[in-house]
Amino acid sequence: MKPLTLASLLAPLITGVAALPKQEEAVSYNGYKVYRINTLGGAAAIQDKLAALSSYEQWHQDVGHLDVLISPDEAVSFEGLGLDFRVMHQDLGTSISAESAASAKRWTKRQDNPLAWFETYHNYEDHIQYFRDLHDAFPSNSEMVSSGKSYQGRDIFGIHLWGAGGPGKPAVLYHGTVHAREWISAPVVEYITLQLINGYNAGNNQTRSFLDRYDYYIFPFVNPDGFLYTQTTDRLWRKNRQPPPAGSPNMTCLGRDINRNWEHGWDANPRGSSTNPCSQTYRGAKPGDAPENAGLDGYLRRIRDAQGIKLFVDWHSYGQYLLFPFGYAETLYAPEQGRWTKASSLISEAVRDSSDAGTTYTFGASGATLYATSGSAPDHAYAIGRAEWSFTIELRDTGRFGFVLPPDQIRPAAEEMWAGQKVLFSLLDETFFDGVGAAQLYDSVAVGVAAS
Known part of the structure; x- marks a missing residue:
């Protein structure tokens, strides 16, 4: 699989995006x-x-x-x-203003405190630069990649990391900012990316083992048009920015839900998505008719055929959940249910133990644990992409702030999830689930995590 070059990826970002709509007046949530x-x-x-x-x-x-x-x-x-x-x-308007005030300044790289990035939210251009910086910090073991274009022509950019022996090993695939208003997902996957790179460069044995065994493909913004819209116009926008199909009753209702537009299970459950273009969960006229999904699906299939997918994670907020297939049916469970459940209990325990707030995550099959989601990415990555492990991770919080999570929670959310992901990476190839108690299993994994 030959990814796009860095030059081809960044050219549209430098020259601008064609045919953007006229800037709308910002939506006010004052008093809401x-x-x-x-x-x-x-x-x-x-x-x-x-x-x-x-x-x-x-x-x-x-x-x-x-x-x-x-x-x-x-x-x-x-x-x-x-x-x-x-x-x-x-007053939601006041909460959004406080969040925006902390994010207003352009990022300047601060070598004395690289973790300062995680003290606030950032604009889209700074996120692009941050990934350039990550690539520059790991030039021999990374490349900038793209899965295609958004509806408005922006690259779905990402980074590909690998360890000793070069690329081509089983893949870990991350999708972030699927829903535009879920701002916390991007900095969390950025933090995990930073820890993988820094740990490898520092010679950390555990981190080196992760990158030596797997290739990592990390896409922080699979919905860039929607994310930009949350920064300029409507902080609570969820979908992409694509017009409805021709002939729709209401042509002013824009957007498809990128997490309802995947092929597998697309129309399996009427409660799992909507056929109404005005709905927040509008699934589109057919699977993959959102260009973001078409590109992501093509990329997923190429990785599947070239090297196989070990782990897929769709990053979201909020609620603090670890969810796995299936989402479109409340009583349908994958054969890997037992293994995923045991692993999730260990991930949750690691998150809780690493967090000053004692953060806990609920886990289970998506449809049975939360609600039905037809045409979702984890179901598709498992059934079509043949990912051995497939998760939706709903990040902080459980309902104090919701989508408008204060900036002072970014770094704690990222740090605790890095602890959880280290446990998950350690378990990907383990075969001793059956017959081993959760306490024994956690002890065996915790030794490696503590050593890091």
């Missing part, structure tokens, strides 16, 4: 509130009550909770519904 509703009394009854409002947006749902965004005009009506709730954001 985000509520967490306790749904243990019955989610259906709560949805019926919410239907009395003229509008609301569902942020997130899990077992026991529903998080919703309410406009200032609807706040009094919402609070009069008699629901059991607490306030996540008293």
Whole structure:
């Protein structure tokens, strides 16, 4: 597989992107509130009550909770519904302003404190430069790559890392910023990339073993158009920026959900995606009709055929979950369910033990643990890409801040997940799951992690 060269990757980023839409007025969330509703009394009854409002947006749902965004005009009506709730954001506009103020300055490389990058969020151009810097720090064992173009013509850029013996070993494939508003995913995968490079350069035995056994393909922004839109116009935008199919009833509803547009299971469950272009989970007119998905799928298949995929991870937020196939059916489980469950318990334990906050992750099959997701990347990577391990990782938090996670949580979120990924990398080729208790297994892996 011959990846694109660095020059071909960066040329469009330097010359600009063709045919971009006219800049829109920024969406204001001043006065908007985000509520967490306790749904243990019955989610259906709560949805019926919410239907009395003229509008609301569902942020997130899990077992026991529903998080919703309410406009200032609807706040009094919402609070009069008699629901059991607490306030996540008293004024979402204020929370977004605080987040943006910390991210306003352009990044300048600070050699004295390389971890300063993880103290704030950054604009898209600085993320591109950061990956150039990562490549420069590992020039003989890395290359900049691209899986193709976004709808607006931006490269889906990434970095390919390898160890001794050169490239071509089984692959670890990361997709970040699948949903545009989930800002925490990019710095977490950047932190993991930095630790792999720094550890290898420093001669760390464990990190060297990871890169000597696997090739890493890390794509921090598989939805660059959507991410840029969250920075310029609408902080809560989720989908890509593609117009709906010709003839759609509402041609003003833009975007496909990149995590509902994959071929496998695309239309397997009507609850797992939407056929409505105005929905946050719009699946598209057919599988892969989002150019981002078409390029990512082609790249995945080429890696599958050339070297095989050991691990696939789709990075998201929020909720703190480790999820694995299948997502489109609540009662369908992969044959690897037992192995993935045992591994997830060890990952969760490593995250908790490394975190000052005692962060915990819930784990299980995606459809059974959280909700149905048809046409999702982990299902496709497992069934079509033949990945031996396939995960969705939902990062911090569990509902205090949600999508607008304060910058001071970036580095702790990244550090704890690096601890979890080291355990996962250590387990990828282990065969002693059966007959070994979780405590024994954790002890054996923890020795290697501690030594690093």
